[in-house]
Amino acid sequence: MTSFTNICIVWFTVCVGLCADPDVTVSKPVGSTAVLPCTLSPLPSETPFIIWHNKNGFVFEREGEESYQGEGYEGRVDVPVEELRKGNCSLVLRDLRLNDAGVYTSYQIEGHTKRSASAMTKSNLINSVELEVTIPVKGTNEKSLSETLGSSGDAITTHPHLKILVLSLLSCLLFNLLS
Structure with missing residues (x-):
């Protein structure tokens, strides 16, 4: 597994965690x-x-x-x-x-x-x-x-909007598929 894939997995975990907001x-x-x-x-x-x-x-x-x-x-x-x-x-x-x-x-x-x-x-x-x-x-x-x-x-901690996180994750996965 590439390090880029690992980053995507970590990013996905962050997105899922923020869904609990x-x-x-x-x-x-x-x-x-x-x-x-x-x-x-x-x-x-x-x-x-x-x-x-x-x-x-x-x-x-x-x-x-x-x-x-x-x-x-x-x-x-x-x-x-x-x-x-x-x-x-x-x-x-x-x-x-x-x-x-x-x-x-x-x-x-x-x-x-x-x-x-x-x-x-x-x-x-x-x-x-x-x-x-x-x-x-x-x-x-x-x-x-x-x-x-x-x-x-x-x-003070604020979270980015969930749509931005999801779009970032999709971009990450798409980039990984194309490379």
């Missing part, structure tokens, strides 16, 4: 309410079992009428059951705090019943949403926490 970004100021979008398709026949996580762990769970809120989210998060029955699994997060910023991931749990709690279940990834919590900066518009930190000299 959040599907959407929501930006809201401290103290406000954010709705992290989530839609089930196809529409479920029964009220689905939904779980939301972030890098710190469990955020919210709804199974029918019952719901559970993660530590630090008590009284601030919900997926309204009436909306969930319509296929809307969006997480409502109230009274935003700076430490709420991050990537939130939603899952639908299948194969779980209260009688078979120990039985194997299947979790289906629905989507990921990045939440940016903004803070007001005196004399300017709101800035995100990352923008504020970046202005102090800390590094």
Whole structure:
């Protein structure tokens, strides 16, 4: 295998890794309410079992009428059951705090019943949403926490658009085939 082929393989791995980035970004100021979008398709026949996580762990769970809120989210998060029955699994997060910023991931749990709690279940990834919590900066518009930190000299990582990465990979593979 040529070194050029190895480079293409590494580049492909980078592209696949970046595909795991959040599907959407929501930006809201401290103290406000954010709705992290989530839609089930196809529409479920029964009220689905939904779980939301972030890098710190469990955020919210709804199974029918019952719901559970993660530590630090008590009284601030919900997926309204009436909306969930319509296929809307969006997480409502109230009274935003700076430490709420991050990537939130939603899952639908299948194969779980209260009688078979120990039985194997299947979790289906629905989507990921990045939440940016903004803070007001005196004399300017709101800035995100990352923008504020970046202005102090800390590094901020941004990813190129996925289409550019895919086109780069295709160019790499085409060049390898022609050589």
